[in-house]
Amino acid sequence: MKEGPDIAQIGALIGDPARANMLAALTGGRALTATELAGVGGITVQTASTHLAKLEAGGLLTQRKQGRHRYFTLADEAVARLIESMMGFAAGRGHLRHQPGPKEPALRKARICYDHLAGDYGVRMLDSLIASGSIDAVGDGLALTEKGEGDLKCIGINVGDLRSSRRPLCRSCLDWSERRAHLAGSLGKALLSSFLDKGWARRTAESRSILFSPEGDRQFLKLFPVDP
Template identity: 70%
Template structure:
């Protein structure tokens, strides 16, 4: 009845298990077809189709049709950020969906969180940046220092080109598996892209896991020593 944004509308969109599963699957950052999302959610394609149209209608998902396929992605970075926030909050309240059996250790070690690196390696990277003064941390507000810019330059990452006024350069994102923060933002995205492009790691086909090569892992660990 009151004035204001319609929280309930978007809360409801996130509030269904099937839809939540689809969105979690899309946190991998890559576009998925309706059938793939149906499988991820554990429902039939008809049901999935209904859910997907609701999510699109609500501005959370975007669709692009290609031939007879329909690829769905998160609508934009804002949708991804909100998802991350909700995941972080849920994790902070202990609302985890534990599968006590054989968990996937690769997922806890390193995975994709929309477009950046999460998991053990994700928090390790941020911790390392903060420890050596490349990034300054004030609460969960992160700022890049001059030293940091220089260091990333030697890695071949041009920080200046990453600054945008639509999305922050550095952003902390609460990691559900580690209960600590890892690095998001355009820099987080660029770093993950860097690892993948230079062959340090590759994405798993089935899950959001990031699989490091032996050589890539050695480089990563020496670049980001544990605190």
């Protein structure tokens, strides 16, 4: 096909192993330096800089300068969804880069996907919100109900503030480990931020894992009782 979107360019950018590793690392939502990303990609800083320039030119990354340092992040949530869905597709076809290790259970239970909760807990949360009538699954989309807005207000989520954002309120995101949808959008971000602010969970320094405390587990399972 000679007309329409050129997916070959995007495929070529993501298809390099070093670039793929760097993009996957950035789905954790943290801004990383070229040196940090070089370590993730297993390449020199000079080579990483060349790769990062290509990814930025292709619209997959953005950078900001702070002092003498340059920090890189994914360009937007759409890139995060693309990488997450490709990881799910690869996992479903058996294309795994390593054997499951000690970190694997924690990643599968709960992890950050750009800025929202993924893994078993992320899928459970969306399933529970749908089962309780807080969210309607409309075709391929999601819509917050009036009941849901009231329920969220009770746990400190101001939906009015979220609606003022240009970002979609509710969006489904395909989970690479569960192969089902979890909740993204401004609401997904707000809920994860709430769990972290309440001390129910914390981020880990060198992983995408979200670790829930025993009390956090208890409160989360009480709030979202539906098991996927």
